Amino acid sequence: MAAEGYVAEVFRSIQGEGLHVGVLQIFVRFAGCSLRCVYCDTVRARERTPHCILQGVSPVPGKDRPARRVLPNPVDSREIAGAVRALAEASPGIHSVSVTGGEPLEQGRFLLAFLAGMREYGLPVHLETNGLVEDAAREAAPLADFISMDIKLPSLCGGADLFAIHRRVLPMFRGRALACKVVVADGYDAGEFEEAARLVAGFDPRTPFIIQPATPTEACGGVTGEELLACYLKAAAYLDDVRVIPQCHRILGLD
Numbered sequence: 001m002a003a004e005g006y007v008a009e010v011f012r013s014i015q016g017e018g019l020h021v022g023v024l025q026i027f028v029r030f031a032g033c034s035l036r037c038v039y040c041d042t043v044r045a046r047e048r049t050p051h052c053i054l055q056g057v058s059p060v061p062g063k064d065r066p067a068r069r070v071l072p073n074p075v076d077s078r079e080i081a082g083a084v085r086a087l088a089e090a091s092p093g094i095h096s097v098s099v100t101g102g103e104p105l106e107q108g109r110f111l112l113a114f115l116a117g118m119r120e121y122g123l124p125v126h127l128e129t130n131g132l133v134e135d136a137a138r139e140a141a142p143l144a145d146f147i148s149m150d151i152k153l154p155s156l157c158g159g160a161d162l163f164a165i166h167r168r169v170l171p172m173f174r175g176r177a178l179a180c181k182v183v184v185a186d187g188y189d190a191g192e193f194e195e196a197a198r199l200v201a202g203f204d205p206r207t208p209f210i211i212q213p214a215t216p217t218e219a220c221g222g223v224t225g226e227e228l229l230a231c232y233l234k235a236a237a238y239l240d241d242v243r244v245i246p247q248c249h250r251i252l253g254l255d
Helices: 077-089 104-121 134-143 163-173 190-203 225-236 248-252
Strands: 007-014 024-030 051-057 066-072 094-100 125-129 146-150 177-184 209-213 242-244
Touching (some): 024 104, 051 077, 094 104, 134 163, 146 163, 225 242
Parallel strands (some): 007 051, 024 094, 125 146, 177 209, 209 242
Antiparallel strands (some): 007 024
């Protein structure tokens, strides 16, 4: 099974978000996302980029220097799977491959072909998604080992009320190692945040619920510590496992 799709980059780094913060992963960043969240930190991957950048390791013995290849998009899923395998074999301690974006589910056929390749190779898959493409979510779920699902607040993501879709998709991920994440930034609506907590609790109150404060940028302001505490207390009224985790890779100066 093979398919062509748009990938912005493939690289290795330390996971800086969610339950797996601190582990070494290979990241496959899909290109293209239809949402316009004000806090987006990968604006370069919102559109389908003309090129895909593949990080590698220098073949010179004893030299672990980054090497790069640039491929024209769209790329073949087998090419991306091969790049991931090569990088994994040169990287002791790899935890999993993180499939992120952009939004991977918006390229469903390509995503499924790539995930099938990872299943064949045996590298665990960590899927980061907003879950808003229902058919692709249903098909991808059995091929992912870990799922980080973003619950999108309308006040920060273009005004569209996406909670009904989130509510339908969550059961598709039952049986996976699932965590839900809500990003809060300047201008977020507290009522929407509480609704997001209730939504996840209605699925399963034991689901890890991560509150992620947006990293402040020129385009997006952050939130105060008091606001984070208020969010925590509001979510904890409905959920058993609530955590506040910032973007640690930004603090560490990593991609």
